[in-house]
Structure formats: structure tokens, C-alpha cells
Amino acid sequence: MDLDRVYRAEYGRCVATLTRLLGDLGLAEEAVQDAFATALEKWETPPPNPGAWIVTTARHRAIDRLRRESTREARHAQALLLHQRDEPREEAGPVRDDQLRLIFTCCHPALAPDARTALTLRLLGGLEVAEIARAYLVPEATVAQRIVRAKKKIRDAAIPYRVPAADELPDRLPPVLTVLYLMFNEGYAATTGPLIRTDLCAEAIRLARELAALMPDEPEVLGLLALLLLTEARRPARLGPGGELVRLPDQDRTLWNRTLIAEGHALVRRCLRRGRPGPYQIQAAINAVHTDGPATDWRQVLALYDQLQALAPTPIVALNRAVAVAEVHGPAVALATLEDVRLPGYHLLPATRADLLARLGRNTEAAAEYDRAAALAANETERAFLRDRRAAL
Amino acid sequence: MKQYLLAVHMVEGAPIPSPEVTEKMYAQVDKINQEIQAAGAWVFAGGLMPADSATVVRSDNGRTTMTDGPFAETKEQLGGFWVLRCEDLDAALAWAARCSEACLGPVEVRPFQDEPEA
Numbered sequence: 489m490d491l492d493r494v495y496r497a498e499y500g501r502c503v504a505t506l507t508r509l510l511g512d513l514g515l516a517e518e519a520v521q522d523a524f525a526t527a528l529e530k531w532e533t534p535p536p537n538p539g540a541w542i543v544t545t546a547r548h549r550a551i552d553r554l555r556r557e558s559t560r561e562a563r564h565a566q567a568l569l570l571h572q573r574d575e576p577r578e579e580a581g582p583v584r585d586d587q588l589r590l591i592f593t594c595c596h597p598a599l600a601p602d603a604r605t606a607l608t609l610r611l612l613g614g615l616e617v618a619e620i621a622r623a624y625l626v627p628e629a630t631v632a633q634r635i636v637r638a639k640k641k642i643r644d645a646a647i648p649y650r651v652p653a654a655d656e657l658p659d660r661l662p663p664v665l666t667v668l669y670l671m672f673n674e675g676y677a678a679t680t681g682p683l684i685r686t687d688l689c690a691e692a693i694r695l696a697r698e699l700a701a702l703m704p705d706e707p708e709v710l711g712l713l714a715l716l717l718l719t720e721a722r723r724p725a726r727l728g729p730g731g732e733l734v735r736l737p738d739q740d741r742t743l744w745n746r747t748l749i750a751e752g753h754a755l756v757r758r759c760l761r762r763g764r765p766g767p768y769q770i771q772a773a774i775n776a777v778h779t780d781g782p783a784t785d786w787r788q789v790l791a792l793y794d795q796l797q798a799l800a801p802t803p804i805v806a807l808n809r810a811v812a813v814a815e816v817h818g819p820a821v822a823l824a825t826l827e828d829v830r831l832p833g834y835h836l837l838p839a840t841r842a843d844l845l846a847r848l849g850r851n852t853e854a855a856a857e858y859d860r861a862a863a864l865a866a867n868e869t870e871r872a873f874l875r876d877r878r879a880a881l
Numbered sequence: 882m883k884q885y886l887l888a889v890h891m892v893e894g895a896p897i898p899s900p901e902v903t904e905k906m907y908a909q910v911d912k913i914n915q916e917i918q919a920a921g922a923w924v925f926a927g928g929l930m931p932a933d934s935a936t937v938v939r940s941d942n943g944r945t946t947m948t949d950g951p952f953a954e955t956k957e958q959l960g961g962f963w964v965l966r967c968e969d970l971d972a973a974l975a976w977a978a979r980c981s982e983a984c985l986g987p988v989e990v991r992p993f994q995d996e997p998e999a
Binding site: 596598644645646647648652656 | 883968969970971974990991992
């Protein structure tokens, strides 16, 4: 029986709905876990609406659990639950808005950034602490502690469980988008270990899809989803037969996922039509250009990077823009744009400089930059790629 | 409703702001205090004398000792605070942003423990 699949798909939704019903995140989690344990015993095949079954069962489990306890909070929560029983009964199952509320709680700016990601993966993605620890290559105890601390703060400080009002969204939406973006990125270019972790990518895309379905009028949400889809679409071509990194111009474009590209392009068109461009939309547009036609139109890419730089003048944007500058105006001009860019500890700055220097025939300097980059890269696949490039000088 | 402490810290040895700045700060704090009261979020607030005016009292087995100076041996000491009654953390954070602007310094928001049931 595919309980795993049901668990992954329904866990976050059920926790979100139970949190609303119980008014307590910890209690909601326990109740949902109880319900899945019951499902494991009782289901031969999942019922037609497994989410509704889990929510109903979890609610009953929570009432049982609360009856055994006698704290004030337990009595309060029990009263709430019993009260809700009087409402017209329908086996509605998980409510999608609840998930949105929970994302905003998990990504609240009052929580530490590391904790936001861990909590989102745990509560909305249904990932186990061990899986999150593996994905980020940090000890399990560290992840567990981050999650426990964050949940305690949500409870003690009364971090609300609600979707922020429209006027709060400019402050509250970016941390949510950042968490999903970082989750995908960590899966796509893992800091260490195997280069690509498909489970993290898939989870980030699933949550971004949910967010886009829940907030279809927020162009940056659509932009983020498009960016993730267009990046994901190229994944099959990103590693060669020997597991080595293949650069964009050398990738076998027939391996790209055409369905995801079509979906991503449609999303880019849809969000840009709204005329409220933001960093994710522009990055999505850049990736749309990369995946359009037989080769990249670098002039368009550069124009988009100029727009991105005006909107978000970060060193990372400057670095990525330099790659486009090199294609349009040549490596010497590109190198000059990197003169004042500082990204301490980030291997892609020396790697990009090395590439530009090599194209200018300045091989000694290029070799030194490749060495610097290889020393900084934490991922073995990327280190091997940099060593090969150096050897080819 | 929950109660939150909004604490303002003073750094010992930091340059003393000019009288104009201090005056402006007092006026701003007065204004925000009125707004907090009008919104029904007010519990209590006050500014403290410098930490070197503090005395720590310890009572142990009937013996009381006193030491001059603040308890925490750090340069950052509590300088003033608000106690507010708010719906949730977001409401407290929204006041904190405005209080920080008014008092020209960072504001630490800390929830009170819930009152035990009578």
C-alpha cells in the first residue's frame, strides 16, 4: 500500500487543518501522527479521500488525548473541539487555506531563518527530522532542536496562525518565497554530498505549486514557481553519463523536460502581464530565454539582468550578469564588471573569473582562480568540474 | 489576549545624545504612549534611571545581603520598557516597530507567561 505517498501528500495539509481546529501546533502534529499510525493498521488500500479520513480520525484522537489530560489548555481545547462538533457536519477534509496559514506561521520573520526552513519541511512537507538532517548535512539533534525551539516560540510568543493582511504581505511574503527558493536550491546544488537531491526539489516545487494555487494574484509567487519549474526542466541534462557537471551551452537540449518548460513559459507570460516585475519573475524570465529555441538569446538575458540589478543590486546578481556581459560584449568587459564584486567564500566568483581569464588567454591567472574556486567548493562534483577545466587550460 | 514586554536597552558608555535629540525622543515617546492608550493596548510603561543606581538584594536562609550595581554584568542594561496587552505577536511587533522609531533604539519583544488559572 502506498501509505508513504499519501503521507507525503496529506501530512502538511492535515497538520494545518488540525492546528486551526485545536489551536495548538504540537497537539495537531501528535493527533495527525496518531491518525497515520491508525491508518497503517486499518487501511488495506487508502480510502477515496484519505485526507478527510486522517482529519476526522486525528480529531477523534485529539479528543481522546485531551480527555486523558487535565490541564487548563487541554480543557480549553477540548471545549473548542466539542463545540465545533455542533457545526453542520461534513467530512470536508483538509482545508487549503489552513496550509497557507501554516506556511506563514512557519516562515514568520520572528523565527530564525534556519528554523523556518526546517519547520516548513517538517510540518508542510512531512519530512522526518532525519531526512531534513540528511538533506542539509547537519546533525539530527541540531534539526530537532531548531524545530523544538521554533515550535516553542510559536506557542510562547503567540505567533499567529493566519494569512497576513494585504498590507502586511510585502514584509511577510518574501521570507516564505525565500524558504521555498532555498529549499529548491539546496536540492539542486547541494552544498556537499551528491550534487542533486531530487526530494528537496520536488518538495519545494510541490509547496510552490500550492502557494501559487492559493495566491494566484501574487506575481512573485507565480514567478518563483516558474523559476523552479524552468530550472527543474533542465535537470536531466545537467549531469553527464559519468555524473559530471555539464554546462548550459554543452547540455543535450533533447533531455530537457518539455512539459515543465511549457508550463514555466506560460507562467512567466502570465505574471509579467501584471506589470509588477520582481526578482523572482525576472529570474524566471531569464530562464525562459535560456529554454526558448535552439540557443540562448544573450542580449535578452543581459537586458533582463540589467533590470534585475536595478531591482536587487546584490553581488550574486552582478556575478550572474557578468556571464551574460561576456556573451554580449566579450570576456574583458565582463571581467571589469567583477572588479568590485566581493563574495567571500563563494566558489562561483573565482570560477567565473577563471573562465573569463581563460577566454582572454591569461592562463596563469585562470589556473590560480580555478584553484581558489576548487578550494572553496564544498561539493565533489563541482570540484571535479573545476579541476577538469583547469587541466584543459 | 497576551501581555508583552517591550524592552529598550541602553549601552553603558555610549555617547549621550544631544538635548535636541533627547527632547525629540521624549516627544515621540509621549505621542506613541497616547496612541497605545487610545488603542487599549496599554498596561504600563516607564523609563529607568541609569543602571549604576541599581541595588541587588539577595535573601538566603534569613540573611539578606545587598550589592551595589545591576545584576547583569554587561554593558547593555534595561533602560525603559512598555508592557502591552495584544492579540498576538504580530500586534506586539507592530507596536514595537513604532516604539523603536519613537525611542530611537532597538526594542526587544518578550511574551509574559500566561497567568495561572485562579
